[in-house]
Amino acid sequence: MSTPAQIIDQKLPTVALIGRVNVGKSTLFNRIVGGRDAIVSPIPGTTRTRNIGLAIWRGKNFRLIDTGGLTFHEDVPLEKEIIEQTHIALKEADIIVFVTDIRDGILLQEKNLTKTVLRKQKKPVILVANKADKSQEMLSGYDPEWLRLGLGEPKMISAQTGGGVGDLLDEIYKLLKKIKVNPKVAEEFNPIKVAIMGRPNVGKSSLFNKLIGEERVIVSDMAHTTREPHDTLVQVEKNYYLFIDTAGIRRKAKVSGALEKIGIGKSLEVMERADIILLVLDTSEAISDQDQQLAGFLERHAKSVIIIVNKWDLADENDEAMRKEATKRIYNHLPQIAFAPIVFVSAKTGFRTHQIFPDLVKAQAGRKIVLDRKELDNFLHMAVKRKLPTRGLGVHHPRISGMQQIGTEPPVMEVFIKNKTSLHASYLQYMKKLLREKYDFYASPIIIRMTKLKK
Numbered sequence: 001m002s003t004p005a006q007i008i009d010q011k012l013p014t015v016a017l018i019g020r021v022n023v024g025k026s027t028l029f030n031r032i033v034g035g036r037d038a039i040v041s042p043i044p045g046t047t048r049t050r051n052i053g054l055a056i057w058r059g060k061n062f063r064l065i066d067t068g069g070l071t072f073h074e075d076v077p078l079e080k081e082i083i084e085q086t087h088i089a090l091k092e093a094d095i096i097v098f099v100t101d102i103r104d105g106i107l108l109q110e111k112n113l114t115k116t117v118l119r120k121q122k123k124p125v126i127l128v129a130n131k132a133d134k135s136q137e138m139l140s141g142y143d144p145e146w147l148r149l150g151l152g153e154p155k156m157i158s159a160q161t162g163g164g165v166g167d168l169l170d171e172i173y174k175l176l177k178k179i180k181v182n183p184k185v186a187e188e189f190n191p192i193k194v195a196i197m198g199r200p201n202v203g204k205s206s207l208f209n210k211l212i213g214e215e216r217v218i219v220s221d222m223a224h225t226t227r228e229p230h231d232t233l234v235q236v237e238k239n240y241y242l243f244i245d246t247a248g249i250r251r252k253a254k255v256s257g258a259l260e261k262i263g264i265g266k267s268l269e270v271m272e273r274a275d276i277i278l279l280v281l282d283t284s285e286a287i288s289d290q291d292q293q294l295a296g297f298l299e300r301h302a303k304s305v306i307i308i309v310n311k312w313d314l315a316d317e318n319d320e321a322m323r324k325e326a327t328k329r330i331y332n333h334l335p336q337i338a339f340a341p342i343v344f345v346s347a348k349t350g351f352r353t354h355q356i357f358p359d360l361v362k363a364q365a366g367r368k369i370v371l372d373r374k375e376l377d378n379f380l381h382m383a384v385k386r387k388l389p390t391r392g393l394g395v396h397h398p399r400i401s402g403m404q405q406i407g408t409e410p411p412v413m414e415v416f417i418k419n420k421t422s423l424h425a426s427y428l429q430y431m432k433k434l435l436r437e438k439y440d441f442y443a444s445p446i447i448i449r450m451t452k453l454k455k
Contacts, residue, residue, distance in 0.1 A: 004236050004237070004354060004357065005211060005212055005213050005234035005235065005236050005241070005357070006213075006234060006235045006236075007212055007213065007214060007232060007233070007234050008187075008189070008233040008234060008235055008240070012054075012061055012062055012063040012183075012184070013062040013063065013094050013095075013176050013181040013182070013183055013184075014062065014063040014064075014065065014092050014093050014094050014095075015055075015062055015063070015064050015065070015093060015094065015095045015096075015097060015172055016064075016065040016067060016089040016090060016092070016093035016095075016096050016097065017029060017064070017065065017066050017067060017097050017099055018067050018086055018089065018090070018096060018097070018098060018099070018113070018117075019098060019099035019100060019110075019113070020100075020107070020109040020110065020113070022101070023099045023100055023101045023104075023130055023131075024099060024101065024130040024131055024159045024160070025066055025067065025099050026051070026066055027130075027159040027160055028066075028097075028099060028128075028130065028157070028159035028165070029051060029053065029064060029066035031159050031162060031165055032053075032055045032064055032165065032169070033053035033054060033055050033064055034056075051065070051066040052064070052065050052066075052231070052232070053066075053231075055169075057169040057170075057172075057173060057183070058169075058173065058183075059185065060173075060182075060183035060184055060185060061183055061184060061185060062172070062176065062183045065089045065092065065093065067085060067086045067089045068085060068086065088215075090117070090121060090123075093123060094123065094124075094176060094179060094181045095123065095124050095125075095126065095172060095175050095176065095179075096118065096121060096123055096124070096125045096126070097125075097126045097128055097168075097172070098110075098113075098114075098118060098125055098126065098127050098128060098151065099128045099130055100127070100128065100129055100130065100154070101129075101130055101131050102129035102130060102131050102132045102137055102138070102140050102141055102154075102156060103131050103137060103140070105140065105143065105145060106145050106146060106148075106149065110149065111149070114149050114150065114151065118151070119150070124175045124178075124179065125151050126155060126168070126171055126172065126175070127146070127149065127151040127152060127153070127154045127155065128154060128155050128157055128168065129141045129146070129154035129155070129156045129157070130157055130158070130159050131158060131159075131160070132156040132157060132158050132163065132164065133158045133160060133161060133163070138156050141153075141154050141156040155167065155168050155171060189233060189240045190240070191233055191240035191241050191242040192239065192240070192241050192242070192275055192276065192360055192361070192364045193242045193244070193273060193274045193275045193276070194241055194242065194243050194244065194274060194275065194276050194277075194278060194360060195244045195246055195270045195271055195274035195276075195277050195278070196208050196243065196244065196245050196246060196278045196280060197246050197270075197271065197277055197278070197279055197280070197294065198279055198280035198281065198291075198294070199282075199288065199290050199291065199294075201282070202280045202281060202282040202285075202310055203280055203282065203310040203311060203347045203348075204245055204246065204280050205245055206310075206347035206348060207278070207280060207308065207310060207345070207347035207353065208232075208243055208245035209347075210347045210348075210350055210353050211234070211241075211243055211353060211356065212232045212234050212243055213234075214232075231243070231244050236357050239357070239361055241357070241360060244270050244274065246270050246271075271297075271298070271301065271303065272301070274303070275304065275364060275367065275409070276303070276304045276305070276306065276360060276363050276364065276367075276443065277298055277303045277304065277305045277306070278305075278306050278308050278356070279291075279294065279295070279298065279305055279306070279307050279308065279337070279340070280308045280310050281307060281308065281309050281310065281330070282310055282311055283309055283310065283311045283312050283314060283326075283344075284311055284314055287329070287330065287333040287334065291333070291334065292333060292334060292336075295334040295336045295337045296336045298336070298337060299336040299337055299445065302410045302445045302447060303410075303445070304363050304364075304366070304367050304410065304443045304444045304445070305337050305339075305340035305443060305445075306340055306341055306342075306343060306356070306359055306360070306363060306443050307330060307334075307337070307340045307341070307342045307343070308342075308343055308345055308356070309326065309330070309342060309343070309344045309345065310345055310346065310347050311346060311347075311348070312344040312345060312346050312351060312352075313346035313348065313349050313351055314346075318344070323344055326342075326344070327342050330342060337445075339432075339436065339441075339443065339444065339445055339446070340443055341359065341363075341442065341443055343355055343356060343359060359442075359443070362440075362442045362443070363442050363443035363444065365440075365442070366440055366441045366442035366443055366444040367408065367409045367410055367411070367441075367444045368408050368409060369408070369411060369439055369440070369441060370405060370408060371405050371439065372405075373404050376403040376404060376405065376413070377402070377403065379403070379434070379435070379438060380400060380402070380403045380415075382434075382438075383430075383431055383434050384400060386434075387427075387430060389417075389423055389424075389427055390423070390424040390426065390427045391421070391422070391423075391424060397421065398417050398418060398421040398422060398423050399417065399418040399421070400415055400416065400417055400423070401416045401417070401418070401453060402415070402416040403415045403416070406449075407447070410444050410445050410446065410447060411441060411444060411446050411447070412446075412447040412448075412449065413431075413435075413446065413447065413448045413449070414448075414449050414450075414451055415431075415448060415449070415450055415451070416451050416452075416453055417450055417451070417452055417453065418452070418453065419452050419453055419454060420452070421452070422450065422452075423450060428448050431448060432446045432448065
């Protein structure tokens with residue numbers, strides 16, 4: 001089933017950064033959008049999937065796309081997919097910024113790229129000579145060799161220091177106005193921020209693409225294909241969602257190389273700013289220690305969670321009885337997030353992926369529920385009547401004298417208990433379960449804090 005989502009950022013003018021590997025496109029991308037979304041590394045092929053960010057200059061916005069570095073070597077991992085991503089970026093772009101390295105001069109790759117790609121584009125191209133960090137390096141930009149590309153004189157910049165970047169942005173604005181695609185002030189949105197997380201190769205990127213309705217990130221059987229978080233803002237009816245695809249997370253012992261380590265670090269940073277986590281599991285694989293560790297991590301950080309069981313179309317049996325059995329097995333292995341609802345989908349075919357949108361709206365509402373003191377007093381009376389408080393540490397039997405809500409997103413409750421007593425952990429779990437039954441804290445953890453009353 002096709003997604004009901006409409007991508008928001010496509011309404012803005014678009015500028016694409018292209019070039020061979022290691023010329024500093026990601027550094028320039030980060031400099032312009034004012035963040036560190038793109039991983040910067042001297043390792044060739046660091047960027048694979050195109051990054052998309054919102055740039056602002058002189059009070060107006062445009063959309064900036066960072067593409068993977070081209071090598072023109074078939075033996076480079078995912079080179080074909082990177083080229084496909086570059087072609088998509090070129091198709092979407094209103095202006096192309098061709099980034100080169102002023103220290104290396106014009107290499108054969110630049111000549112081939114100009115001849116086979118850029119001259120076929122009926123779009124403005126700005127030639128940029130990056131890494132002009134020193135005055136003597138800037139002199140290289142006056143070499144006649146640059147003019148032989150047929151793209152005019154290069155704009156000499158240093159993405160690292162920011163030198164010349166303002167002039168480049170002025171040139172971009174000038175060209176956008178010339179082709180009558182004016183930058184504009186982006187609308188202010190307050191979207192539901194949704195991070196898609198899980199182990200490598202469980203289908204996170206496939207799900208991301210299916211939800212936003214576009215092949216925006218590379219999907220591959222190669223572990224850790226996705227290295228950087230990818231944000232996309234979409235609208236479904238009256239609701240806005242910011243979906244974030246993340247790098248697969250696995251145990252430290254299995255992490256290979258600096259790039260994977262950085263990518264996992266960025267995934268965990270994304271989790272901090274997300275409202276809701278879609279934790280993706282693979283139907284065809286048993287729940288692993290890494291799944292359990294990630295579930296515990298989400299519980300400790302009090303994140304709203306929806307468990308997505310992917311590749312349900314590949315299950316030998318996928319009827320109701322099988323779903324119930326799978327649900328029981330998942331909760332047995334992941335008791336830390338037993339509050340999380342489970343959705344069975346196929347990101348490849350689109351089976352039930354549309355159901356995720358209303359679940360996200362319901363989960364966001366559950367995070368924001370506010371109960372007043374009177375409501376909680378009635379709840380506490382009912383809870384104690386059904387089951388008396390059980391003792392934790394100490395010798396005295398506990399008595400709960402009151403309850404109030406002190407926080408939302410996630411909901412935080414405070415219970416007042418008799419001095420020198422404590423509640424058993426099982427009783428706190430009982431109270432959380434009862435709160436869920438009476439009020440719809442859908443997909444949200446509930447935090448209960450104990451305060452001992454003074455004599």
